[in-house]
Amino acid sequence: MPVPFGFSVGDFIAIASLVYEIIRVIDERHGAGAEYQSCVSTLRSLHSCISAIKECLRLAQDVPNLELHEVALINGLRYEIGFCRNLLNEFLDSTYKYTASLLPSSKAQAFKAQAALSDVPIGKASTKRLEKTWKKLSWAVFRKEDVRKLERDLQSHLKALHLYLSSLELLSLFRLAKRTAEAELSIRNTEVTTMNILNSLQPVLSVLATLPPQVGDKINKSQPVFFEDALGRSIELPREFCVSKEGLPGHDKVVKNQYHLEDPAGTTIISADAWHLKVTAGATIAMTLLFQLAAEAIGSTSQICPKCNTVNIKPDSQQGMTKWYVTLCPYYTLR
Structure with a gap:
């Protein structure tokens, strides 16, 4: 005192x-x-x-x-x-x-x-x-x-x-x-x-690095989701805007099978049920297209990829839809 x-x-x-x-x-x-x-x-x-x-x-x-x-x-x-x-x-x-x-x-x-x-x-x-x-x-x-x-x-x-x-x-x-x-x-x-x-904290950080994507997504939601269109252009969207398919533009086209969203690593189409597992923070989602061809073009042996102009080597026509298999191009369609 x-x-x-x-x-x-x-x-x-x-x-x-x-x-x-x-x-x-x-x-x-x-x-x-x-x-x-x-x-x-x-x-x-x-x-x-x-x-x-x-x-x-x-x-x-x-x-x-x-x-x-x-x-x-x-x-x-x-x-x-x-x-x-x-x-x-x-x-x-x-x-x-x-x-x-x-x-x-x-x-x-x-x-x-x-x-x-x-x-x-x-x-x-x-x-x-x-x-x-x-x-x-x-x-x-x-x-x-x-x-x-x-x-x-x-x-x-x-x-x-x-x-x-x-x-x-x-x-x-x-x-x-x-x-x-x-x-x-x-x-x-x-x-x-x-x-x-x-x-x-180092052991904890090491454990977090080994967690599956769905668990890591819950831990770190600050990273955006990367979307890539058919031409390779990329856009970043906050994770909060991508909690479901219904909130994305062009959802009607997905329902009509006019294009799909897929995981580029596994070339797996992302369904509505698997959306919350695949679309996670930091994930990259690619878009694939299905083209409606004219009747006289079906069966032609000289189809060309709309992205890279590669000649299609194995056309497969089913119900008016053509699936492109171009192994040298990152763009190919899935139905």
Whole structure:
């Protein structure tokens, strides 16, 4: 379960606001810009460090179980951040006592005190001069040592914060590397498991390859049925469109014995009863034709095959129908 760190988003926002407020106070003091830039630089570094710590702690809260050394680092960060916050609050509270621009009532009292000590009348111009003089005296006499002390105190704690932050980021990298290694191991185990499953399926695939067509058709119905007409042209039809003869075009011609469908391998006419056994997924069905010849052509010894123009060598006329036996041509008729 995530570990509560004792700091919320509001706490970090409050500390960042303190840092910005002190930077503003120091930057706005007349005559003190160049003299206090070192402290301003330290404050800006503290603000950047606090922002990085906030993000690091946010990521650490999502970790289910932290190690003891990680918890110790986080506690150290809490201590240093709390100490820095107290230093900033103390400095800002004491600054309000000396900064006329931040406390109007104090500013007014200061102006009156300066006017009472002088023999010159208090006019608009003299009031501005007194205000400017008071600001310079306030920061030159009272604030200089306080700013230096704030910088010295913050420097030591800032170094500690950087050390804690570097250690915590390094631990985060180690944790990420550990998770990456675990994910890689899991992927390898998955690959091994997948290969074992494929190897175990090889005997099943071998058995499926030896199944009869009617059984294989029930297993794999995604293959189409190939139909070849008398001229050798082929067309593919989905198996679902060929479940019976009645659904095919030209069924009436089949009933009238004007053409038959046969299995090219066995030259067997496919009857309606054997349709579901022969017309299976991936099967090839060929068409044969029976021709009605003219009466004077019957018995002629020079009949020619309508497909390949081969001369018929053994005409056999029965009831006006001629059966072609052309051994060199894949086309021949059956009645």
